Amino acid sequence: MxxxxxxxxxxxxxxxxPDPTLEEPLGQGGEQLHExxxxxxxxxxxxxxSGGETGPEDDLVRxxxxxxxxxxxxxxxxxxxxxxxxxxxxxxxxxxxxxxxHVPVFVLTHHEREPVQKEGGTTFTFVTDGFESALEQxxxxxxxQDVAIAGGGEVAQQALRAGVVxxxxxxxxxxxxxxxxxxxxxxxxxxxxxxxxxxxxxxxTHLQYDVxx
Amino acid sequence: MxxxxxxxxxxxxxxxxPDPTLEEPLGQGGEQLHExxxxxxxxxxxxxxSGGETGPEDDLVRxxxxxxxxxxxxxxxxxxxxxxxxxxxxxxxxxxxxxxxHVPVFVLTHHEREPVQKEGGTTFTFVTDGFESALEQxxxxxxxQDVAIAGGGEVAQQALRAGVVxxxxxxxxxxxxxxxxxxxxxxxxxxxxxxxxxxxxxxxTHLQYDVxx
Numbered sequence: 176m177x178x179x180x181x182x183x184x185x186x187x188x189x190x191x192x193p194d195p196t197l198e199e200p201l202g203q204g205g206e207q208l209h210e211x212x213x214x215x216x217x218x219x220x221x222x223x224x225s226g227g228e229t230g231p232e233d234d235l236v237r238x239x240x241x242x243x244x245x246x247x248x249x250x251x252x253x254x255x256x257x258x259x260x261x262x263x264x265x266x267x268x269x270x271x272x273x274x275x276x277h278v279p280v281f282v283l284t285h286h287e288r289e290p291v292q293k294e295g296g297t298t299f300t301f302v303t304d305g306f307e308s309a310l311e312q313x314x315x316x317x318x319x320q321d322v323a324i325a326g327g328g329e330v331a332q333q334a335l336r337a338g339v340v341x342x343x344x345x346x347x348x349x350x351x352x353x354x355x356x357x358x359x360x361x362x363x364x365x366x367x368x369x370x371x372x373x374x375x376x377x378x379x380t381h382l383q384y385d386v387x388x
Numbered sequence: 389m390x391x392x393x394x395x396x397x398x399x400x401x402x403x404x405x406p407d408p409t410l411e412e413p414l415g416q417g418g419e420q421l422h423e424x425x426x427x428x429x430x431x432x433x434x435x436x437x438s439g440g441e442t443g444p445e446d447d448l449v450r451x452x453x454x455x456x457x458x459x460x461x462x463x464x465x466x467x468x469x470x471x472x473x474x475x476x477x478x479x480x481x482x483x484x485x486x487x488x489x490h491v492p493v494f495v496l497t498h499h500e501r502e503p504v505q506k507e508g509g510t511t512f513t514f515v516t517d518g519f520e521s522a523l524e525q526x527x528x529x530x531x532x533q534d535v536a537i538a539g540g541g542e543v544a545q546q547a548l549r550a551g552v553v554x555x556x557x558x559x560x561x562x563x564x565x566x567x568x569x570x571x572x573x574x575x576x577x578x579x580x581x582x583x584x585x586x587x588x589x590x591x592x593t594h595l596q597y598d599v600x601x
Contacts (some may be wrong), residue, residue, distance in 0.1 A: 177461065181544055186581065186597075187401060187575070188572075207580075335564070345399075350579065351574070351575060353575050353578065353579075359399070361567050362400070363566035363567060365416065365417045365563070365564070366563065366564040367420075367562065367563050368399065368562040370564060370588065370593055373586055380586060380595060382560075384399075384562055
């Protein structure tokens with residue numbers, strides 16, 4: 176059972192651009208970070224779409240999906256909102272009735288909320304007592320599989336600070352956003368990693384690293 | 389004649405670590421960014437050393453050296469200092485009598501100083517009237533060859549803001565420094581690039597991009 180970060184980032188280290196809105200949840204230019212994944216069969220399938228590209232990038236996504244037994248994400252990735260749920264216009268999140276995760280998802284938030292069960296095996300559990308608690312619950316839910324840290328940057332930073340990250344997959348989009356949500360922030364770890372795989376795609380370079388212990 | 393950025397960076401986008409000193413000019417952990425280059429014959433040669441590794445990484449460095457007709461760098465890269473030259477304990481820079489550049493180097497500074505001629509073809513010209521002026525002089529000096537933006541981050545950002553960068557070579561070291569000198573800072577360009585080459589090395593991943601126009 177490993178904890179891994181799996182996230183798309185700009186060349187200047189942002190997982191979302193500046194000024195996110197409900198219409199543009201990834202901020203100015205942020206959609207470009209994910210361009211690489213939309214054509215892939217492995218992305219289309221869990222979104223209920225047929226067809227799509229196969230090949231090495233598709234394989235990479237499939238491997239990541241196959242190892243994922245639970246997901247941890249931040250509140251902002253879930254809904255784009257903050258504050259009490261009653262006043263969050265996107266409290267039901269971006270993904271409709273059948274979200275693409277199909278595993279238990281643990282959402283870090285400061286605001287309590289009952290768990291939500293969606294179709295297709297996705298459950299959203301809202302964790303208000305911190306990253307360690309979310310991790311413990313995600314580990315239990317994942318069983319023999321791994322726990323994916325999906326984003327945003329703040330959650331990835333909490334995982335890095337906690338020293339629990341086994342490996343990191345970065346999907347490096349060839350764009351400078353110049354602001355927004357920083358992936359690594361100021362995590363003062365002096366953390367060393369070891370490159371295990373590079374894959375060149377049309378819209379992103381995929382870099383996989385093991386964290387050195 | 390093209391302008392290109394050629395720089396080593398951490399995975400979290402720092403070209404030097406926090407708290408640089410004269411003893412540790414690249415800041416805490418910053419030396420790790422350059423580990424990849426020290427074993428290479430193409431690095432040892434211009435430093436007056438024999439031997440060293442050959443192969444694809446060595447070729448990459450040789451190509452970069454071959455195209456470089458002039459270099460632009462910041463004052464901090466030059467000496468680590470700031471303020472008047474009289475009070476800069478490293479005013480003669482890091483590289484001794486025969487610096488490894490062997491071409492004209494233009495140093496951006498706020499403090500006037502006569503040019504310095506070193507052995508082996510390296511000259512240091514101190515430019516106090518801004519990046520555009522440094523670029524004009526470097527272009528003239530480079531002739532048919534290209535102008536390399538060597539660092540630090542602030543100079544790279546000025547070049548990006550000026551819209552003059554043709555291509556970018558990043559040597560991505562697998563380390564998180566968590567602070568220091570940021571490569572891209574907050575350049576708000578929404579700049580798109582196109583990956584032209586990926587090379588996996590033992591201590592860095594080399595990514596080459598063309599800036600899209």
